[in-house]
Amino acid sequence: MRWQLPVQVAALEARDGYVSDISRGLRYRPELFGEPFQRLLQDVMKGPSPWSEGERELFAAFVSAQRQCPF
């Protein structure tokens, strides 16, 4: 990340030993994006679906690869 992030990220980093940038991005101003988006992700990735959780993770990885995004 190119800019200063909230103190909570430092706490997370202390807990896990490190924190990924995308995790920081989700925790930065959570009311703007991270909080509602992660709640939606929980529904989409783990809610009712004919596809297993693992299959949905594979779809996600495929979309990331299509976008040439390493996440």
Added chain:
Amino acid sequence: MRPALAFIAGNAPPPDASAIEVKACFDLITRYADAIGAVPHSEMGLTREQAIAHEGRFFELGYADDYGAGVEEGWQRVHDAILETPGALDPAVRRAIYAGDDPPELAPLLDKVRRHAYRITDRDVEGLDADVVIEAALAAALGEALRDRQRALEALA
């Protein structure tokens, strides 16, 4: 039979909206990750095992403390949060970006967000306020993701 096995066997189940929702979510998050210059694990000096352990927590623990109120309402909440939460950019500007009408000073960056976010470099955000970049990129990425989602859902109907 599991859908994936049925697909491989040439006996695919009817197309399902839940796969479209996965794509829409990751259309949004990947553009955001690229816009904020997130560094991938492979460039953070982590071992493969460390990277898998870190990202695997989503698979094991979930993405949030609890489920939302369903996908439609979830998208509405994400939409409202990105476009209406008070911030650096006026909500009217964010709504315009969402619809594809960009302020001139942000247009080159947002064109990259929409078309090929992985090409965004530090030079693209030079001199811009970080919150402006975040809010504008999220609005543009949301617009793209939801328009694609809508087209796909209509094709299924």
